[in-house]
Amino acid sequence: MKVIQEKLPASQIGLEIEVPADVTQKAYDDTVRKLARTVNLPGFRKGKVPKQILIQRLGSNRIKASVLEDLIDDSLKAAIAQENIEALGNFQLKSSFDDLISAYQPGEAFTFKAAVDVPASVTLNTYKGLSFKAEKTEYNPADLEEFLSQKQREAATLVPVEDRAAQLGDVAIADYEGRYVNAAGEEEGEVIPGTQAEDFSIDLEEGKFIPGFIDGFIGLKPEETKKFTVTFPEDYGNEEMAGKQVSFTVTLKELKSRELPELDDEFASEATSEEFETLAAWKESLEAQFKENAEISTKNSVRRYLLEQLAENNSVELPEVSVNEEVTAVLTQQMMEFSRMGIDVNRIFTKDMIPKLRETARPEAEQRLGNSLILTEIAKVENIDFDADKFNDRLTEAKAELKEGFDEARLQEAIKEELTLEATLDWLAEQSKIEFVPVGTLEADEDDFDTAEEEE
Structure with a gap:
């Protein structure tokens, strides 16, 4: 069997395979015999259909298509073995199957093209002595102190506050709802989905929620209601709200302060x-x-x-x-x-x-x-x-x-x-x-x- 190899992109090998004449004839004869045994035609007993009648009834192209399905598969496997190619997965037929049917003649040499994946090929050029920048993370004692402070806040006791206004570090229990603000600075439309809550617990800490939202609670006392406007960031996850001004109406229901535990041996244990x-x-x-x-x-x-x-x-x-x-x-x-x-x-x-x-x-x-x-x-x-x-x-x-x-x-x-x-x-x-x-x-x-x- 004559095989011509061609290196293709994406780690593929192209194969042009010429199948000998005797092989194409044998494949044709084998397929016709198999069809004669298995095809049911009116007026003939199964397995007793004459060859010429079978070809006439089924059509030459249909028979050749059946031949080529097995012939191409068998020839490709033989070519891969002959050329010692380490093929991966299934092959890709590069020739048009319809063209192959037209070109195929039993008893004549037959040529087709296919491609197979082969293991990845690595070309090493430069890997020693590379020069580049990298970020160096330094240990910062302040990070440790912040971690301990966070642990204190998590273990803190919440104490109701009634005699002062809200300040950073408190926990607010509040109702709120938001509406879009028009060009004239006025509220418009219905409450925006996702901007409404009742008895919601809010940690009054910088960096929470969108910029300006926490600031709106500072100075507010329990049972007081307040309106303030914030602008959602341009890169906000909800594209519909990104960059928009929203007016929030908030009512502070309860205010609590954190009573921090002592940072001592008992706390550590x-x-x-x-x-x-x-x-x-x-x-x-x-x-x-x-x-x-x-x-x-x-x-x-x-x-x-x-x-x-x-x-x-x-x-x-x-x-x-x-x-x-x-x-x-x-x-x-x-x-x-x-x-x-x-x-x-x-x-x-x-x-x-x-x-x-x-x-x-x-x-x-x-x-x-x-x-x-x-x-x-x-x-x-x-x-x-x-x-x-x-x-x-x-x-x-x-x-x-x-x-x-x-x-x-x-x-x-x-x-x-x-x-x-x-x-x-x-x-x-x-x-x-x-x-x-x-x-x-x-x-x-x-x-x-x-x-x-x-x-x-």
Whole structure:
């Protein structure tokens, strides 16, 4: 069998296959015999239909179509085996099937074209000595103090207030409703859906709700009613309300202040699930956690921008079948996360929405798959392996979490792959020239770039 290969984009191999004359004749004869045994024609017993009558009744094109369905499939499998091609998934017929029917003649050589997906190909160019910026998260003792203050507020006792007006830090129980404001500054229309509540508990803290809403309660005493106007942000989630002025009518029903517990050893022992005998011991543990979180955030920033550099300086061709599998993996992960949050996934992942969700998930899938393949190739070239102790620890943790109903061999392979990729990222970071900048710097640069693009 004569086979001509052609490298195609998207990790595909094009094949031009010439089927020998004797094979095309045998395929035709076999198909006719099979049809003669199985087709029912009036006036003939099953399996006793003469060949010429069968061809006349069924039509030449119908018979040739039946021949080609098997002939193309069998010939493609034989060509893949002959050429030692590592094919993935199903083939794609590149020739027009109608044209093939017209061209096919039993006992003559027959040529058709097809394409098959093959494993992704990675081309490594530059991955050592990369230069890039990353954000460094510094431990800030003020964050620890804010955390402790928040714990105090959560454990506070709410005490009714009757002799003063509302102030920041209080809890207000109120009724409110909102209406749009017209160009003349007057209320108009009915109450806006979603802007009405009764006996609603509101923490009077800066940053809560939309700008100006909390300020409207300050100075208000129980049983008093007040009107004030706020402007919804341009990027507000509800596009209909974004940028609009809304007049709120609020009635303060009750006002409560927080009586904070003392920040002492007793509070430390009661405020956590762990056993801390002293406030100092709790603070020491929290400080270690905050410092570790800062290191993790810094490492994640390094990895993020390192991966961007790898994608820019190296290339990978992804087969469609692998991309589709990764898209499924992304959506499965999203479903699991939604389920853990108590969200009904059946209302999101509907039959009508699946195509759109797959389209939306594709960029992330391609990025994840591309990053993984580039890192795997680097690990292979540089002989980077995972740490055995980390593997044993990670395996023990995973088995304890899963408990039962898992394939241990597949679990081990997944952990090995994950640890190898992590080790490769760490190795690459050591080989790179990294300029650390304050947190928020790079995100701000990206926002400025996006704005500049929009202005153009």
